[in-house]
Amino acid sequence: MTVDYVDAGWAVDQGSLSGKVAGGDVAPPVVAGVDYERILHAREEPQNWLTYYGAYNGQRYSPLDQINTESVKRMVPAWVFQAGTTGLIAGASTYSFEAAPIVVDGVMFLSGWDGWVWALNAKTGVEIWRYKHAVPFDVSLCCGNVNRGVAVAQGKVFFVTANARVLALDATTGKRVWDRTYGDVRAGESATVAPLVVKNMVIVGSSGGEFGVRGHLDAFDLETGEHQWRCYTVPKPGEPGAETWPADGEAWARGGANCWLTGTFDPETNLLYVGTGNPAPDFDGAVREGDNLFTDSIIAVDVDSGQIRWHYQCTPHDLWDYDSIAECILFEEDGRKLLGHFDKNGYFFVLDRTNGEMVRITPFVDRITWGAITREGQVTAKVYPDKEGEPVHFYPGPAGAKEWTHAAYSPKTGLFYVPVQDTGATATRRRREFKESIPYWGAGVQVDIEDMAGSISAFDATGEEKWRWRNELPMCASVLATGGDLVFAGEPSGEFNAYDARTGEVLWQFQCGSGHHSSPTTYMVDGRQYIAVPVGWGGWAEGFLPGMLGAGHGSALLVFALPEPV
Amino acid sequence: MTTAQERSDLLDQIGLNTQNKAALGQVLGTGTIGRATEESDGRMKATIRIHPDELTWDPEILVMPHGGDIELELINDDLNTHCALLPSNGDRKFIWLVNHSRGRANLNLDGPGYYWFGSPTGNDEGRGLTGAIVVLGDAPPEARLDRPEQPRP
Numbered sequence: 001m002t003v004d005y006v007d008a009g010w011a012v013d014q015g016s017l018s019g020k021v022a023g024g025d026v027a028p029p030v031v032a033g034v035d036y037e038r039i040l041h042a043r044e045e046p047q048n049w050l051t052y053y054g055a056y057n058g059q060r061y062s063p064l065d066q067i068n069t070e071s072v073k074r075m076v077p078a079w080v081f082q083a084g085t086t087g088l089i090a091g092a093s094t095y096s097f098e099a100a101p102i103v104v105d106g107v108m109f110l111s112g113w114d115g116w117v118w119a120l121n122a123k124t125g126v127e128i129w130r131y132k133h134a135v136p137f138d139v140s141l142c143c144g145n146v147n148r149g150v151a152v153a154q155g156k157v158f159f160v161t162a163n164a165r166v167l168a169l170d171a172t173t174g175k176r177v178w179d180r181t182y183g184d185v186r187a188g189e190s191a192t193v194a195p196l197v198v199k200n201m202v203i204v205g206s207s208g209g210e211f212g213v214r215g216h217l218d219a220f221d222l223e224t225g226e227h228q229w230r231c232y233t234v235p236k237p238g239e240p241g242a243e244t245w246p247a248d249g250e251a252w253a254r255g256g257a258n259c260w261l262t263g264t265f266d267p268e269t270n271l272l273y274v275g276t277g278n279p280a281p282d283f284d285g286a287v288r289e290g291d292n293l294f295t296d297s298i299i300a301v302d303v304d305s306g307q308i309r310w311h312y313q314c315t316p317h318d319l320w321d322y323d324s325i326a327e328c329i330l331f332e333e334d335g336r337k338l339l340g341h342f343d344k345n346g347y348f349f350v351l352d353r354t355n356g357e358m359v360r361i362t363p364f365v366d367r368i369t370w371g372a373i374t375r376e377g378q379v380t381a382k383v384y385p386d387k388e389g390e391p392v393h394f395y396p397g398p399a400g401a402k403e404w405t406h407a408a409y410s411p412k413t414g415l416f417y418v419p420v421q422d423t424g425a426t427a428t429r430r431r432r433e434f435k436e437s438i439p440y441w442g443a444g445v446q447v448d449i450e451d452m453a454g455s456i457s458a459f460d461a462t463g464e465e466k467w468r469w470r471n472e473l474p475m476c477a478s479v480l481a482t483g484g485d486l487v488f489a490g491e492p493s494g495e496f497n498a499y500d501a502r503t504g505e506v507l508w509q510f511q512c513g514s515g516h517h518s519s520p521t522t523y524m525v526d527g528r529q530y531i532a533v534p535v536g537w538g539g540w541a542e543g544f545l546p547g548m549l550g551a552g553h554g555s556a557l558l559v560f561a562l563p564e565p566v
Numbered sequence: 567m568t569t570a571q572e573r574s575d576l577l578d579q580i581g582l583n584t585q586n587k588a589a590l591g592q593v594l595g596t597g598t599i600g601r602a603t604e605e606s607d608g609r610m611k612a613t614i615r616i617h618p619d620e621l622t623w624d625p626e627i628l629v630m631p632h633g634g635d636i637e638l639e640l641i642n643d644d645l646n647t648h649c650a651l652l653p654s655n656g657d658r659k660f661i662w663l664v665n666h667s668r669g670r671a672n673l674n675l676d677g678p679g680y681y682w683f684g685s686p687t688g689n690d691e692g693r694g695l696t697g698a699i700v701v702l703g704d705a706p707p708e709a710r711l712d713r714p715e716q717p718r719p
């Protein structure tokens with residue numbers, strides 16, 4: 001006798017089984033009114049954190065001062081959001097919580113690893129909606145299953161996925177509005193960047209520099225997703241800069257220079273300031289003779305056309321994996337429009353952002369052995385992988401004296417606050433044939449697990465160090481500066497610290513239970529200031545701190561505030 | 567050392583592809599393979615079953631010819647309750663599959679690449695109820711790099 005099957009019905013969204021109350025899954029339309037003008041003046045609404053760096057200038061500074069050098073000692077956890085993981089995901093052992101939380105009028109928009117985006121009540125931490133993009137398990141990821149954040153504007157939340165897509169979600173419901181592919185996963189491309197909204201465009205860069213791709217920026221229309229422009233960061237033969245690549249062969253086609261971090265923007269110059277990544281193969285320069293433009297460069301890109309207007313190369317013909325992807329912090333000095341950039345190669349570059357002219361260069365880490373850069377900008381390589389099979393040790397290691405994690409600048413103190421990594425590495429050149437989608441390093445690399453150090457270091461614009469808070473471990477998380485004369489930074493061992501911005505004294509500390517590798521932000525709701533920090537160790541730990549490869553991952557967002565009045 | 571031909575023999579001989587013989591469960595990736603069918607409108611369909619006492623999906627590896635929408639029929643012929651957590655853009659899809667039940671799921675997947683799915687109850691996933699959906703295809707032409715064809719492995 002046949003028995004009819006029990007009708008199991010249709011599979012439901014997993015998020016519908018997360019304790020939401022009816023109607024609780026729709027966010028108020030706070031993003032509807034966020035447009036270019038508001039982002040342009042983002043720091044005039046300090047209760048919000050409207051864009052990746054808090055403002056187009058990349059300063060990661062908030063004027064909020066309720067939490068200050070006096071009150072910070074009373075700061076306590078306000079709420080915690082935990083996502084965890086379920087099932088088998090790409091980079092199951094390397095996921096990391098790297099985002100910078102965006103906050104608009106009491107609603108937080110946050111990305112996680114593996115295609116997660118959440119809208120949270122910024123006062124209570126309660127999840128409003130979630131979006132989960134399905135990320136292929138086998139996608140190429142050089143440095144872990146990570147995402148650095150979302151952008152918001154015109155009622156939408158924008159983010160990229162590890163399989164090289166850029167999406168627009170409805171900011172009230174989390175439902176997909178448009179979705180575009182801007183990279184080729186079969187070529188080893190991926191995406192990790194937090195998008196930047198400028199004018200009517202959302203701008204994203206590609207990842208995949210360790211797989212021999214050709215880096216690019218792309219701009220899409222906010223409303224329709226229509227592609228606006230693509231800017232390649234390695235020129236084709238015949239284009240400006242092509243003379244810095246071998247004339248024969250296809251080294252340029254695999255040249256790297258990926259823009260995997262968010263740029264900054266000056267509306268007066270109409271230029272985006274973007275750092276580009278390493279050349280490929282990372283450590284085998286003999287197959288790509290020349291300076292290899294525009295790798296390891298700061299490029300100024302006309303935001304309307306996507307054309308490179310000027311460039312400054314920090315490490316010509318890189319042989320150490322010294323991406324120049326780090327942020328370009330915009331500031332003024334004696335009426336001059338400048339940018340500050342702390343490079344992986346250990347030097348602090350100050351440039352005139354109107355024309356790319358070098359203003360000054362100073363070292364910001366104790367040990368630099370790969371080579372030297374004079375104050376005039378003359379670069380001399382000293383130690384590098386050259387002979388096949390011969391190990392070479394150098395400082396800084398390939399994660400750099402400062403990795404992607406961001407410095408901050410306080411216009412109040414006039415100081416830059418920098419997370420410093422003082423770690424060396426050994427690379428042994430091992431030439432290999434290029435094959436699409438296969439890692440293309442040209443060396444075996446091992447980063448030191450002993451004799452390392454780190455710091456939060458404060459510099460003025462001349463590069464003079466004003467204070468240094470020393471740590472036994474490298475500092476691998478972004479810094480936040482506030483109008484309360486505080487600097488916030490997390491440690492790899494889990495401590496989240498508040499420093500006196502003028503002295504470097506630690507005024508407050510909280511053990512978050514996992515290492516920090518993210519970008520804390522601050523905001524205010526109903527008159528209460530909050531500090532939000534994603535905590536979840538992982539990513540390319542074998543590159544920036546292999547001595548902590550065995551540490552627990554974690555996947556929590558911790559939010560702190562002063563106690564509520566009783 | 568083995569050859570490709572020897573693999574299927576060894577799976578049976580050692581008992582890697584069955585419950586409680588070589589290992590405790592069925593080793594991942596040792597199950598059956600199936601293809602989704604495609605309708606004239608490009609929509610894809612497939613049926614995935616759980617047979618009695620096998621604690622694995624049939625097929626364990628489902629191949630979609632390209633990215634897009636697929637409708638799955640999920641049949642639990644087992645004498646125990648299982649469930650399915652499936653990848654899909656927007657949110658993962660979840661369904662309980664009590665003994666002798668039949669359910670459905672609509673999924674949207676990009677590809678190319680492959681995605682795991684499983685039965686997240688007890689350790690169904692470890693015993694063998696972990697499967698893969700493979701999506702064939704390429705990135706669209708407008709997204710690809712402007713460069714000559716490159717060698718692949």
